[in-house]
Amino acid sequence: MSMRLPKTVLHNRSANPNFRQSFWGFAWRTIVKKPGRLIGFAIIVLFALMGIFGPYLYPAQLPINPNAIYAPISWQYPLGTDFEGTSNLALVVTGARYVLFAAAMGAVFTVVFGTILGLCAGYFIGLTDSVIMRITDFILTIPSFPLLVVLSTVWNFGQPVAMGFVLGITGWGGLARAVRSQTMSLRERGFIEAARGLGLSPLYILFREILPNVGSYIAMNLLLAVTGSIYAEVGLFFLGVVPFQVNNWGVMLNLAVFSAGAMSSPQALPYLLSPMLAILILTLGIVLFLDALDEMFNPRLREV
Amino acid sequence: MKTVMARLAKRLVAGVIMILVVASFTFLLVRLMPGNPVEAKYQSLLLNGLTPVQAMDEVRVMYGFIPHQSLWIQYLHYLGQILHLNLGQSISYEGTPVMRIILGAAPWTIILVLTGTVASFIVGILAGVIAAIRRNSPVGSAITISGSVLHGIPLFVMALFLAYVFTTIWAVLPFGAPYNAALTPGFNGPFISSLARHALLPVFTYALASYGGWLLTMKSSVISVLGDDFILASEVRGLKTSTRVGYIAHNAILPLFTILALSLGFMFGGSLFIEDIFDYPGLGNLLVNAINNRDYPLMSGAFLLITVAVIASNIITDFLYSVVDPRIRR
Numbered sequence: 022m023s024m025r026l027p028k029t030v031l032h033n034r035s036a037n038p039n040f041r042q043s044f045w046g047f048a049w050r051t052i053v054k055k056p057g058r059l060i061g062f063a064i065i066v067l068f069a070l071m072g073i074f075g076p077y078l079y080p081a082q083l084p085i086n087p088n089a090i091y092a093p094i095s096w097q098y099p100l101g102t103d104f105e106g107t108s109n110l111a112l113v114v115t116g117a118r119y120v121l122f123a124a125a126m127g128a129v130f131t132v133v134f135g136t137i138l139g140l141c142a143g144y145f146i147g148l149t150d151s152v153i154m155r156i157t158d159f160i161l162t163i164p165s166f167p168l169l170v171v172l173s174t175v176w177n178f179g180q181p182v183a184m185g186f187v188l189g190i191t192g193w194g195g196l197a198r199a200v201r202s203q204t205m206s207l208r209e210r211g212f213i214e215a216a217r218g219l220g221l222s223p224l225y226i227l228f229r230e231i232l233p234n235v236g237s238y239i240a241m242n243l244l245l246a247v248t249g250s251i252y253a254e255v256g257l258f259f260l261g262v263v264p265f266q267v268n269n270w271g272v273m274l275n276l277a278v279f280s281a282g283a284m285s286s287p288q289a290l291p292y293l294l295s296p297m298l299a300i301l302i303l304t305l306g307i308v309l310f311l312d313a314l315d316e317m318f319n320p321r322l323r324e325v
Numbered sequence: 326m327k328t329v330m331a332r333l334a335k336r337l338v339a340g341v342i343m344i345l346v347v348a349s350f351t352f353l354l355v356r357l358m359p360g361n362p363v364e365a366k367y368q369s370l371l372l373n374g375l376t377p378v379q380a381m382d383e384v385r386v387m388y389g390f391i392p393h394q395s396l397w398i399q400y401l402h403y404l405g406q407i408l409h410l411n412l413g414q415s416i417s418y419e420g421t422p423v424m425r426i427i428l429g430a431a432p433w434t435i436i437l438v439l440t441g442t443v444a445s446f447i448v449g450i451l452a453g454v455i456a457a458i459r460r461n462s463p464v465g466s467a468i469t470i471s472g473s474v475l476h477g478i479p480l481f482v483m484a485l486f487l488a489y490v491f492t493t494i495w496a497v498l499p500f501g502a503p504y505n506a507a508l509t510p511g512f513n514g515p516f517i518s519s520l521a522r523h524a525l526l527p528v529f530t531y532a533l534a535s536y537g538g539w540l541l542t543m544k545s546s547v548i549s550v551l552g553d554d555f556i557l558a559s560e561v562r563g564l565k566t567s568t569r570v571g572y573i574a575h576n577a578i579l580p581l582f583t584i585l586a587l588s589l590g591f592m593f594g595g596s597l598f599i600e601d602i603f604d605y606p607g608l609g610n611l612l613v614n615a616i617n618n619r620d621y622p623l624m625s626g627a628f629l630l631i632t633v634a635v636i637a638s639n640i641i642t643d644f645l646y647s648v649v650d651p652r653i654r655r
C-alpha cells in the first residue's frame with residue numbers, strides 16, 4: 022500500500038495529475054463527495070479527539086458544586102449537572118476515553134479473529150474448515166451478552182484492553198462466517214489459481230491476494246464492531262454487574278437510572294440523557310461514514 | 326421426511342454437546358474464580374460452628390460438588406447432578422433449589438421473547454415486502470428509513486425511552502411485576518388482561534428493537550428475488566399482482582429463517598436489559614441479580630437455562646426451515 026508515500030508527492034498534488042496513487046488523498050476525496058459522509062467523518066474525528074484529549078481538559082478530580090445539584094441546562098452547565106453538581110458535559114467528555122478505547126480494541130480483536138479464522142476456513146477447506154466452523158457455530162449460538170455478564174465475575178474489565186479482548190472473543194462469529202464464504206468463492210477464481218500455479222505460498226495468497234478483495238467488507242465490519250462493542254460495554258456498566266473503576270458513559274447511565282431515579286424525577290433527566298445523546302450521535306456518525314468506507318476499500322469501486 | 330429427521334437428530338446431538346460444554350464452562354468459572362467462593366463458603370460454615378462433615382454436606386448441596394476433592398471428581402459429580410436436573414441451591418434465596426427458581430422465572434422470559442420475536446418478524450417482513458416493491462415511492466423510503474433508525478438504536482436506550490414515556494410522562498401502562506398482585510392467578514378475564522397490560526411494554530421494546538433488522542434483510546432479499554426469471558415468467562403469464570407478491574414473498578422469506586435462529590440469541594441476551602429496566606421477573610433479571618448478590622449457583626443455573634433456551638429455539642427454527650424450504654427435504 023502506498024501509505025509511506027514520499028512527502029513531495031503529497032505536496033505537489035495539484036501539479037501531479039496521477040494523484041490516485043495516494044491512498045490518503047483518495048480517501049479524503051471520497052469523504053468530501055457527499056455531505057453526509059463529511060458529517061459522519063467530523064463526528065468520528067470529534068469523538069476520537071474527545072477520547073484522546075478529553076481527560077486533559079478537566080482536572081483529574083472533577084469539581085463538585087453542592088449548590089448546583091441536578092442544575093438545569095445553562096451556559097455554565099451545557100448538559101446540566103449530576104447528583105454532586107458535577108457538569109454532565111465534563112463527565113461525558115472524560116468518560117469517552119474508556120468507552121472509545123475499549124470499543125476500538127473490541128473492534129480490532131473482533132476483526133482480527135474473524136478475518137484470520139474466516140480466511141483460513143475458506144481457503145484450506147476440509148478438516149480446517151469444519152473444525153473452525155464448529156467453533157464458529159458454537160460462538161454464534163451462545164448468547165454473547167449473557168456470556169459477557171457471567172464473565173464479568175472473573176474477568177477484570179477495568180482495563181480497556183481487557184474489555185476489548187473479551188468483546189472480540191465473543192463477537193467474531195458472524196464476520197468469520199461471512200469472510201469464509203467470500204474466500205470460498207474467491208479461491209476458485211482465475212487470479213488465485215494463477216497465484217497457486219506460480220507456487221506462491223498460501224500465506225502470500227491469503228493476505229496479499231484474497232484479503233484486499235474482502236477488504237471493504239472487513240473495513241465496514243470494523244466500524245460496525247465499534248458500535249456493537251460500545252453497546253455491549255455500556256450495557257455491562259449500565260446493568261451494574263461490572264465494578265465501577267473509572268467514570269464512563271455506562272456508569273453514568275447506571276447511576277442516573279438506579280441511584281438518581283431519573284426515570285421518575287425530571288430534574289435528573291439531563292444526567293440520563295447526556296450519555297445517551299453521546300452514544301446516539303456517535304452511532305449516527307458511524308452509520309453516515311459507512312458508505313464512504315465501502316468506496317475507499319472496495320478496489321472495484323475505486324477504479325471507476 | 327427421512328432426511329429431515331436425520332438432520333433433526335444431528336442438530337439434537339450437537340445441541341446436547343453444546344449444553345455440556347456450557348455446563349463445563351460454568352463449572353470451571355465458579356471453581357476457578359479468584360477467592361474461590363466454594364472454599365470461602367466452606368470456611369465460613371466451619372467458623373459458624375459446623376463440623377467439617379456438616380459443612381462439606383452443606384457446600385455439596387449448594388454447589389453440587391465438594392471443595393477438597395480433585396477437580397476431575399468434582400466435575401463428574403457436578404455433571405451427574407445436572408443430569409438429575411439438580412443445579413444446587415441458591416445463596417440469596419436461602420437454600421431454595423436453583424432449579425425451582427429458574428423454572429419459575431423462565432416462562433416470563435420465554436413468553437416475552439417469543440411474542441416479541443413473532444410480532445417483529447411478521448411486521449418487519451410485511452414492511453420489508455412493501456419497502457422493496459414500493460422502493461421508488463415516498464412510502465417505501467419512509468419505511469426503509471424507519472427500519473434503519475430503529476435498527477441503529479441500542480436496546481437499552483429504547484427500553485429506557487419507552488419506559489420513560491409510557492410509565493412516567495404519560496403513565497398509561499404499569500411498571501414492574503408481571504401482573505397486578507391483587508388479582509388471583511388463574512384463567513379469568515381480569516387476570517389475563519392484567520398480564521397482557523404488564524407485558525405490553527417489554528414485548529413492544531423487543532419488537533421495536535428487532536423490527537429494523539427484519540425489515541432491512543427482507544427488503545434486500547425481496548429485491549434479489551425480483552430479478553429472478555420465474556417472476557418475469559409469472560408477469561408475462563398475466564398472473565394477478567397479489568399472486569405474484571405471494572410467490573416473491575415465499576421465496577424471499579427462506580434466507581430469513583437462518584437469521585431467525587441467530588436473532589433469538591440476541592433476544593434472550595436483550596432480556597437482561599429489558600427485564601432489568603422494566604423490573605420484570607424473568608431469567609435475565611435473575612441473572613443480573615444473582616451476579617450482584619454473588620449468588621454463583623443461581624448465576625450458573627440462569628446462564629445455563631438461557632443457553633438451553635437459545636439452543637432449543639435454534640433447533641426448532643432449523644426444523645421449521647427444513648419444513649418450509651422444499652429444497653432441503655430432497
